[in-house]
Amino acid sequence: MSTATETTTRERVRVYATGSCEGFDKLRESLASHPEIELVGASTNVADGAAALAGGHLDAILHATRAASLPADELAAIREHTRAPILMLASGGSSGLLEQALDADVADVLLLPQLVENIVFAIRKSTHTTRRHHDAGGGRHGKIVTVFSPKGGTGKTVTATNLAAACAKFEGRKTLLLDLDLQFGDAAIMLGIEPEKTIYDLVVAPGELDAEKLAGYTTKHACGLEVLPAPLRPEDAELVTEAKLGRLLEVAREAFDVIVVDTSPFFHGPMLATLDRTDELLLLCSLDVPTLKNLRLALQTLDLLSFPKQRVRIVLNRSNSKVGMKPNEVEGALGMKVRFEVPSDRAVPLSVNRGNPVVLSEESADVSKAIKAMAKELFPVIKEEGKKRRLLPTLARS
Ligand SMILES: Nc1ncnc2c1ncn2[C@@H]1O[C@H](COP(=O)(O)OP(=O)(O)O)[C@@H](O)[C@H]1O
Ligand SMILES: [Mg+2]
The missing domain is CATH 3.40.50.300 (P-loop containing nucleotide triphosphate hydrolases)
Known part of the structure; x- marks a missing residue:
């Protein structure tokens, strides 16, 4: 199968963006117009954002943070509403976050600025990995x-x-x-x-x-x-x-x-x-x-x-x-x-x-x-x- 066919038949990934950090506004704009992404909503306030994760199915959550350490409360607020993979975004220099986040229930941590294509790739990777775990982990799909x-x-x-x-x-x-x-x-x-x-x-x-x-x-x-x-x-x-x-x-x-x-x-x-x-x-x-x-x-x-x-x-x-x-x-x-x-x-x-x-x-x-x-x-x-x-x-x- 050619790559071109794969691209055209790909379903768009449904993403919700929440939180804030340096460069996140710009990234959101780029994602909103990206052909492979359907940005179903965005909210800087994590509590509002989490509550809005209602209804429709989501494939991934982008959560930006300015915190230097893992924002466990914010992650818990998101997890109340969805099991979709969470990708954390922070602006450069917050590398202390990385290990904590990867130990927690976070699919990936990305430091901004980044090329939008890199972010889209990471989102796709996270949804793919999660699906594989579901399929292989004996998890039912009733x-x-x-x-x-x-x-x-x-x-x-x-x-x-x-x-x-x-x-x-x-x-x-x-x-x-x-x-x-x-x-x-x-x-x-x-x-x-x-x-x-x-x-x-x-x-x-x-x-x-x-x-x-x-x-x-x-x-x-x-x-x-x-x-x-x-x-x-x-x-x-x-x-x-x-x-x-x-x-x-x-x-x-x-x-x-x-x-x-x-x-x-x-x-x-x-x-x-x-x-x-x-x-x-x-x-x-x-x-x-x-x-x-x-x-x-x-x-x-x-x-x-x-x-x-x-x-x-x-x-x-x-x-x-x-x-x-x-x-x-x-x-x-x-x-x-x-x-x-x-x-x-x-x-x-x-x-x-x-x-x-x-x-x-x-x-x-x-x-x-x-x-x-x-x-x-x-x-x-x-x-x-x-x-x-x-x-x-x-x-x-x-
Ligand atoms: N196939 C059936 N044969 C005889 N009575 C039925 C049948 N299906 C439903 N009923 C009767 O109709 C009533 C209403 O059914 P119900 O399942 O409560 O409807 P709904 O949930 O759609 O309001 C029930 O009390 C039941 O006695
Ligand atoms: Mg009834």
Whole structure:
């Protein structure tokens, strides 16, 4: 492959710049117009900068400092929000910083002035090294599956809880169910668990979030599924900010194979932060005209948000309801194929009221088979691991 091809196909590196030092303003200007760099934001105040590291994915942080020794507080403030590699910049003569910084969690230290190409090279190197460590370090890269519908009552929570339970129990995947119906979440109730902690407790807890800390806030269901429930009080929902959620999803990805996200029917900040990281978006639909109308609008919104269409899967819930509309009419109205059909079954409301997911309580019901098949299709078994993974849950049940 020629170098020219590589350059043209390279994705731009998303960089955030924070702090200040001699020559940093000039460098920022050069980076802002550099074709390989997307400078997504900049702030001289580290605290503001760290808070602004919200939402979208970042590949690297440039942090400039005038301090003669390592600004540990500033680094910690940045780490609260992102695991992206941090490159420290200082103006000449601060070489004492170098050893301290390299011992700390800093990818590189660069002394200004420098040619902008050298800085771009260092940024690229740091993102590459970090990615390699992630891939080689046994770190997982869990799949985020978001269950959404612009209408309430379409079966989001039923689908999310049962899909997550099926992944954990029958597919043997390390699975997290995250309840992002932040005001009126009822995933925990549908699973019959009484959690001691919720996502609210996690986001207000001091210190940096990592996998170990996350584990202290999730509640385990008997089927093996870990659950991070919605806040107990609706007024606590607003503390779950985009920035906190973005970080939470990044950490969850490293610790779980699958993260199933239940949602509310709105495109609010946390939902946008989730969409940014969503691998599969299950859009729930039912055989009624208002839902179809809202789903069309939701598809348009997703388009405006540049959400990749190939990640959208239409799920038709209560697909066998006799209500004067056929699944192919849904496809016609949405201009998309229905990927999964889940039939209506009396066993569902019964299982909801008992707090026991139908895939666990009525394994052979058609609705359970449909959701188990969905889990299998969404998370195909990787060849080498396949036999082990398939065998374990089967043995566990026999
Ligand atoms: N496939 C189904 N068959 C029968 N009832 C269902 C089915 N899916 C959902 N329901 C019922 O619809 C109600 C609303 O579902 P829910 O998952 O809470 O919707 P949402 O989370 O979208 O508001 C549930 O209490 C459940 O009893
Ligand atoms: Mg719900």
